[in-house]
Amino acid sequence: MELHDLWFVVIAVLWTGYFFLEGFDFGIGVLTKLLARDRPERRVLINTIGPVWDGNEVWLLSAAGATFAAFPEWYATLFSGFYLPLLAILICLIVRGVAFEYRVKRSGERWQRNWEHALFWCSLLPAILWGVAFGNIVHGVEIDADKEYVGGLLDLLNPYALLGGAVTLSLFTFHGAVFAALKTTGEIRYRARSCATWLGLLATGLAAAFLLWTQADQGKGSSLAVLIVALLALAVAVGAIRAGREGWSFAFSGLAIVATVAVFFLVLFPAVMPSSLDEKWSLTVSNASSSPYTLRLMSWCALIATPLVLLYQSWTYWVFRKRIGTQHLADSAH
Amino acid sequence: MDLALAPETLSRWQFGITTVYHFLFVPLTISLASLTAGLETAWVRTGKEKYLRATMFWGKLFLINIAMGVVTGIVQEFQFGMNWSDYSRFVGDVFGAPLAFEALIAFFFESTFIGLWIFGWDKLPKRIHVACMWMVALGTILSAYFILAANSWMQHPVGYRLDKGSGRAELTDFWLVLTQNTALAQAFHTLAAAFLTGGAFMVGIAAFHLRRGKHVPVMRTSLRLGLITVVIAGLLTAVSGDLLGKVMFKQQPMKMAAAEALWDGEKPAPFSVFAYGDVDKGHNSVAVQIPGVLSFLAHDDFSSYVPGINDVNKAEQERFGPGDYRPTIPVAYWGFRWMIGFGMTSFALGALGLWLTRKKFLLPRRLRTGEEEVPRLVLLRAPLGARLSRWYWRLAVWTLAFPLIAGSWGWIFTEMGRQPWVVYGLFQTRDAVSPGVSQGEVILSMTVFTLLYAVLAVIEVRLLIKYVKAGPPELTEDDLHPPTRIGGGHGDGDGDAQQDRPMAFSY
Numbered sequence: 001m002e003l004h005d006l007w008f009v010v011i012a013v014l015w016t017g018y019f020f021l022e023g024f025d026f027g028i029g030v031l032t033k034l035l036a037r038d039r040p041e042r043r044v045l046i047n048t049i050g051p052v053w054d055g056n057e058v059w060l061l062s063a064a065g066a067t068f069a070a071f072p073e074w075y076a077t078l079f080s081g082f083y084l085p086l087l088a089i090l091i092c093l094i095v096r097g098v099a100f101e102y103r104v105k106r107s108g109e110r111w112q113r114n115w116e117h118a119l120f121w122c123s124l125l126p127a128i129l130w131g132v133a134f135g136n137i138v139h140g141v142e143i144d145a146d147k148e149y150v151g152g153l154l155d156l157l158n159p160y161a162l163l164g165g166a167v168t169l170s171l172f173t174f175h176g177a178v179f180a181a182l183k184t185t186g187e188i189r190y191r192a193r194s195c196a197t198w199l200g201l202l203a204t205g206l207a208a209a210f211l212l213w214t215q216a217d218q219g220k221g222s223s224l225a226v227l228i229v230a231l232l233a234l235a236v237a238v239g240a241i242r243a244g245r246e247g248w249s250f251a252f253s254g255l256a257i258v259a260t261v262a263v264f265f266l267v268l269f270p271a272v273m274p275s276s277l278d279e280k281w282s283l284t285v286s287n288a289s290s291s292p293y294t295l296r297l298m299s300w301c302a303l304i305a306t307p308l309v310l311l312y313q314s315w316t317y318w319v320f321r322k323r324i325g326t327q328h329l330a331d332s333a334h
Numbered sequence: 335m336d337l338a339l340a341p342e343t344l345s346r347w348q349f350g351i352t353t354v355y356h357f358l359f360v361p362l363t364i365s366l367a368s369l370t371a372g373l374e375t376a377w378v379r380t381g382k383e384k385y386l387r388a389t390m391f392w393g394k395l396f397l398i399n400i401a402m403g404v405v406t407g408i409v410q411e412f413q414f415g416m417n418w419s420d421y422s423r424f425v426g427d428v429f430g431a432p433l434a435f436e437a438l439i440a441f442f443f444e445s446t447f448i449g450l451w452i453f454g455w456d457k458l459p460k461r462i463h464v465a466c467m468w469m470v471a472l473g474t475i476l477s478a479y480f481i482l483a484a485n486s487w488m489q490h491p492v493g494y495r496l497d498k499g500s501g502r503a504e505l506t507d508f509w510l511v512l513t514q515n516t517a518l519a520q521a522f523h524t525l526a527a528a529f530l531t532g533g534a535f536m537v538g539i540a541a542f543h544l545r546r547g548k549h550v551p552v553m554r555t556s557l558r559l560g561l562i563t564v565v566i567a568g569l570l571t572a573v574s575g576d577l578l579g580k581v582m583f584k585q586q587p588m589k590m591a592a593a594e595a596l597w598d599g600e601k602p603a604p605f606s607v608f609a610y611g612d613v614d615k616g617h618n619s620v621a622v623q624i625p626g627v628l629s630f631l632a633h634d635d636f637s638s639y640v641p642g643i644n645d646v647n648k649a650e651q652e653r654f655g656p657g658d659y660r661p662t663i664p665v666a667y668w669g670f671r672w673m674i675g676f677g678m679t680s681f682a683l684g685a686l687g688l689w690l691t692r693k694k695f696l697l698p699r700r701l702r703t704g705e706e707e708v709p710r711l712v713l714l715r716a717p718l719g720a721r722l723s724r725w726y727w728r729l730a731v732w733t734l735a736f737p738l739i740a741g742s743w744g745w746i747f748t749e750m751g752r753q754p755w756v757v758y759g760l761f762q763t764r765d766a767v768s769p770g771v772s773q774g775e776v777i778l779s780m781t782v783f784t785l786l787y788a789v790l791a792v793i794e795v796r797l798l799i800k801y802v803k804a805g806p807p808e809l810t811e812d813d814l815h816p817p818t819r820i821g822g823g824h825g826d827g828d829g830d831a832q833q834d835r836p837m838a839f840s841y
Contacts (some may be wrong), residue, residue: 023631043841050841051449054404058441063439064411065430072426072502077424079415080768090412094405098790103795104841145424148770174400210763290427291497291504297431305438313446319457319821330840 001149002288003296007070008272010302012265014066018059018128019168020175020257025053027176029096029123035172035180035195040326041188042116044242046100051320053100055313058225069298073147073288074272081141081149085156089126096122097158123225127172131202132156135164138214138264140274143281147288150277158211167210170203171260175253178237185323193241196249200238207234207256211263223266230259298305341354343769348780350749352409355787359403361741363530364478364525365567366396367471369559373463383809390813391552392536392804397452398797400592402790404445406666409783410439417776421756421766428494428505429484432512436480443473456838460816479512479521486517488757489748492583493814500754502758519581523574527677527744529567531737534680534703536560537687538734544708545727549805551706561688566699568681576631583632587760588646588659589751592666594628595621596642603628603640606667613663616644620822661753669747676740683733690718690726812838 028049036042048206049056068075079086103115139160142151145256177196181189211227219227268274272288273279289295370393373409377385411433414422423431448468492514493507512518537560538555583590591597595609597617605627611618626636633640641649643660651660679833690711691824693702701717703709711718711726718726818824 047837051453051669052446054449055442055446057408058437058445061408061411061441062434062437064415065434068415068422068426069430069434072423072430075415075426075430076419076422076768079412080417080419080770083416083768083775083779086416087727087782090409093408094786094790095407097408098401098793100841101397102793105398106800116756146769148419150770161516198395283561294427294505296429297505297508298434301435301438305442309438309442309446310580313442314531316446316450319450320453321821324837328837329836330836330838 002236003292003299005270006247006299007066007289007295008265008269008285011067011070012261013143013306014059014063015265016258017066018063019172019261020254021059021179023127023168023178023257024054024176025049025056026123027129028121028180030127030169031178031180031195032123033120035177035188035192037047039112039116040329043329044184044186044188044324044326046103046119047324048180052118052313052316054097055316057097060093065160066298066302069287070290070295071272071283071288073291074283075282076086076274077143077149077273077288078137079148079152082142084153084158084232085129085133090127092122093124093285094223096126104139108138120175120198124169127169131165132161132166134168134201134264135161135210137273138164138267140276140282142277143275143283144277145281147281150177160210163206163210163213165216167203167260167293170206170303172201173201173258174203175250177256178249178253180240180243180247181272182250183323184325186325186327188325193244193246194308196241197238199254200234203256204231204234204238207231207260211260214263214267218267223263226259226262226266228254230263233259335385340764342764344773344776344780345771346763347766347782348417348776349413350740350746351407351780351787352413352783354402354745355791356406356410357741357745358738359406361524361528361531361738362535363396363400363403363807364471364474364528365530365563366392366535367467367474368398368529369468369532369563370396370535371464371471372433373555374467378460378464383814384555384807385808386813387550387806388556391801392556393451394801395539396446396800397811398794398801399792400448402794404690406787408444417768417771418756418766419768419770421761422479422765424761425503425757427488428503428511432484432487432599440473440477440480444470447663449475450582453837453839456812456817456835457822458750458816458820459818462820463816465603467810474535475525478525479517482521482524482663483512483517485513486520487511489520489582489752490514490516491757491760492760503757515581516578516585519574519578521609523578526567526570526574527737529563530571530677530680531682531741532564533560533565533677534734534737537564537684538731541727541730543805545724545731547708550708552806554705554707554709557687557691557709561684561691564681564684565688568677568684571677572681578634579631586752588643588650588661589666589748591641591665592633592648592751593747594640595667596628596640597644598642599639599645601629601639602626602637602644603632605631609667610662613660657754659754661751666747669743669750672743673740673747676736676743680733680736681727687710687726687730718779757822763839 032042032045036045048306099115099122105110136156141149142155142188144150174196177192177199181192181196184192208231211230215224215227233252233256237256240249240252270285270293271282272285273283370389371393372388373385377389391455410764432563447466450458451463454466458466491503493505493645494529495506536556540557540560542555543549579590594606595611595618596603596606602625604623606623607622607624608620609618628640629638630636632638632715643663647659651657690713691709698715701710701712709724709734740760753757754762754764756766
């Protein structure tokens with residue numbers, strides 16, 4: 001295995017980490033309107049991710065930064081090519097981050113309600129758009145000989161990619177509902193369970209359609225195996241939440257996300273952004289990567305930093321392991 | 335092509351707007367993290383309530399501020415690829431590495447430990463709680479260092495070679511990129527200025543309350559801490575600015591000549607106090623100068639030669655081919671002056687304040703004030719009159735944002751002074767822009783960012799004012815008795831009582 005292959009794996013791991021962690025953050029954001037019945041319940045949901053959402057989001061920054069360093073051509077083509085969708089994601093992440101921090105800073109009804117709307121929409125939209133983006137990456141987009149994206153915005157909104165968006169949205173919301181059941185106490189916990197059950201069924205159906213379409217189009221032996229893992233994991237996760245085994249369900253909904261992202265990257269390899277115009281214009285691990293020196297340097301950094309990050313982020317989850325219910329909420333506005 | 339119509343112009347405006355805006359929050363975040371951690375450490379060590387109240391007060395303002403810093407920072411990570419894709423292709427091998435290091439090492443630190451700090455008051459023993467804020471502070475400083483090393487490479491590229499096949503810059507010595515004198519001087523200068531900013535912020539807000547005689551014990555402590563920070567950081571900012579200037583005279587003579595509107599080289603070279611001139615003809619029509627001082631700034635003596643804008647332009651034309659290698663002179667000239675002017679005013683007011691509020695040294699016993707009193711402002715041996723005192727407090731409040739203005743101009747000067755280069759001597763800004771992104775798309779994104787940022791600025795400032803006016807919080811029994819076990823509780827069998835207690839902080 002060459003270094004750029006290793007870095008393909010590292011980028012895949014960073015995206016997987018991002019979708020696993022911010023997946024349930026986005027899900028919780030969507031559930032504030034889907035599951036919560038009143039403001040205290042919305043606050044319970046938001047507080048399950050309160051201490052951790054910011055750290056989870058850094059996985060995205062790491063994925064982007066590592067792509068810049070390890071595959072500059074990929075970074076350049078992807079970010080300039082998907083200009084408007086990424087702009088929308090950026091706006092959402094900005095508003096969402098501020099919404100978390102500022103919502104409680106005033107007690108006015110309008111103030112709180114507006115931030116709650118913002119939180120919902122700015123969780124929903126990125127959850128869809130990341131699926132659309134990855135659908136397009138996997139499917140291939142119009143890249144010319146200069147490695148530039150030459151398609152338009154509407155080309156990105158094709159049925160396959162939109163289905164991808166529906167998959168990430170349903171998968172993240174399911175994952176979020178399981179997380180909510182795992183982290184809350186009281187009545188909302190039980191409603192989260194039943195909500196998770198039907199969300200899980202929806203996610204399973206959509207994921208099956210999308211992954212089988214992917215497999216039929218561009219599949220390989222390895223992607224088929226992982227696809228089966230993804231669908232089985234979803235089935236187990238749904239079964240577990242029905243049986244009230246929240247921890248197991250969360251592990252398996254997480255595994256389903258891991259496996260789905262793995263299918264994306266397995267189908268892609270060795271390309272990182274296939275061209276739909278001409279195969280020889282595709283960006284691949286070898287023609288998009290940095291020099292061996294930079295990759296070696298980055299490998300040391302990732303080798304030391306990533307386990308440490310996992311260690312102290314896990315510790316955070318352990319510190320805040322207690323379930324949250326409406327009785328635990330401090331007074332609003334402080 | 336006329337710069338106003340060039341394809342890169344809009345992207346430059348967007349980068350300028352989003353980056354200057356982002357950098358309003360960065361210096362405050364860097365300095366307030368350390369200052370808050372310092373105050374909390376004082377609480378842990380002494381057990382004095384005023385330190386805990388100060389920690390909570392400044393911590394809250396810090397959080398309102400860092401939230402904006404974090405979210406506007408995401409844009410930075412994306413827009414190199416979005417708007418400057420050809421730049422990203424050219425420099426990714428070199429420039430991407432410090433950015434990735436920053437994310438993997440510094441951002442994770444900051445964001446994880448800030449979550450622990452915000453929600454950890456009733457979950458962590460106080461020593462671990464304060465350690466979290468120190469980790470955040472360390473994260474902010476590391477983050478600053480990596481990004482400044484990356485920027486320094488754009489100012490003075492080192493440790494790379496140009497690949498013949500692809501024409502890209504490739505990294506050959508990362509250590510050199512991290513430790514070249516440009517990076518060291520720039521990090522020193524930027525971090526010192528960040529603490530000047532936080533110090534002035536603290537002084538201004540403490541002065542606001544002290545003028546009204548409110549929250550005196552907390553604000554008196556904050557005032558002293560702020561004043562000392564302003565004076566030390568202000569001195570270091572000046573020293574490091576001088577160092578950085580000398581580095582720049584060597585590495586980018588054009589930037590420094592533009593900063594002084596020095597059109598033709600002189601020996602000895604004068605420092606310009608005021609100049610007005612004609613950019614096309616290349617001379618000043620009005621110039622007020624102090625002889626020899628520019629030579630001193632550049633080379634530590636009052637007689638040596640400093641090349642002018644026209645000389646450097648000619649030299650660069652010979653080296654890089656025909657073209658205009660001059661930045662926008664008035665922006666460089668005035669940016670340099672606003673940076674120094676606002677920064678030094680803030681430092682001077684801080685030094686004055688530190689002298690006026692001195693305690694034991696040289697102060698007659700009868701003029702000393704207790705910890706619970708508003709400090710008396712004493713110029714020599716008699717206190718200032720009521721009117722003059724009020725004026726000092728007012729000035730302190732009004733000038734709290736001076737270092738922020740200085741910092742913004744500092745960046746505008748250093749980035750615009752480097753033009754037309756994006757990487758000095760290697761790669762020009764006009765070649766850096768994304769060829770596939772249309773002008774319409776950039777107009778849209780720039781409009782959206784500008785409007786959103788304007789709205790958020792209003793919200794942020796209003797929140798800051800609200801929490802400044804509210805003053806430090808009253809302490810509860812729980813605040814004074816933080817848990818002794820990780821996860822909460824005191825380990826004395828109060829487990830059941832703990833179960834349904836409200837969280838110390840919740841969103």
